[in-house]
Amino acid sequence: MISVEEAKRLILENTHVLDPVEVNLEESLGLVLAEDITSPLDLPAFTNSAMDGYALRSYDTEGAHEGFPAFLRIMGIIKAGDTANYELKNGEAIKVMTGAPVPPGADAVVMVEHTEVQEETLVVKKEIKPGENIRYKGEEIRRGDVALLKGTVITPASIGFLTELNVKRVRVYRKPKISLVVTGEELLAPDEEPKPGKIRDTNSVTLKFALSREPTEVISVDRVRDRKSAIEEKVERALRESDVVVVTGGVSTGDYDYVREVLESLGVRSIFWKVLQKPGGPLFFGRKDLTTVFGLPGNPASTLVCFYEYVLPSIRIMLGKNNKFPVEVDALVSEEIRKKADNKTHFLRGYIQGDGKHLHVKLAGPQGSHMLRSFALSNCLIVVPPDVTYLAPGSPVKVHLLPEVFL
Structure with missing residues (x-):
């Protein structure tokens, strides 16, 4: 088993940006x-007015103020979309709308609020500086x-x-092409009525929508029973057609966990298997030629933790993105947190919010690896290091923000 840090290093080393x-x-x-x-x-393609007002020569307003305004002759109006054909002369002004071209000869625009109109005369009640309220070409x-x-x-x-x-x-x-292969004898389609001993497949649904947060192309989603031949058929096709193959379930050491055996038989090179973390310890990462392969544990919470911490960063590398791994922030725990002395990094589903001074985080609910409700209520993963077994209220902790989070 390897550490979380080593697993992420190996993913960085073995994932490459896709072709343009x-x-x-x-x-x-x-x-x-x-x-x-x-x-x-x-x-801009042409010099234009930054607001509704009057285009003028700034020196015509020198020294102007409320008690001693400047008086200019109004020569017409230029609307947005018009052409400015008239060249402004001394003592003249032209009304312009926001975005309208500034006529030749004008070097500033006075806002309507600083003017008054008396018949065909514009009264300017302040001195206007050159370039005021003008957007210059380029x-x-x-x-x-x-x-x-x-x-x-x-x-x-x-x-x-x-x-x-x-x-x-x-x-x-380019977008990575991704194939999902969900394994499990107990799994039914999401729209099927559960029978005794059966459960609805949620992994294909959650992964498909989690992948939709990035520009990816999910080219296939297959649900297969725990049969070597069935798994091999789907994975073999996925390896031929995909940049990334994600298999859920069957990666541990159970009697019917055939995924690693199948991957090896198909020529997938194992880069690592098993990470010192909880949930999601039996994580598999490998490659065949240019195709990246992930084997994720089948429990829904384990699947999502591994997706956010490892699969999504790998996809971001392929896309050429600089921000690969989850955004990490510091927070204070709002309640005590205990974990076993198992020398593993724990990723706990949490809820983080700020009070104006600090970020505070608490558990989002029970942390069973089969439980999705606490994931549905969470906006982050609380990262408890391997050597920590207890966090008192107010203790500092690292938190990984989920892509959907808005603080």
């Missing part, structure tokens, strides 16, 4: 840029500048920004 592909911008959300993007144009980015760097995760804002730049396709690291 070119995709439509609309299909790139959550993916990572495989190259810099250079701006093909200036942004002030956000100039043609030829780097718009987004290689390694940037594409967000909704990224897509909006690149749309402004008229970028239609981007080169990104």
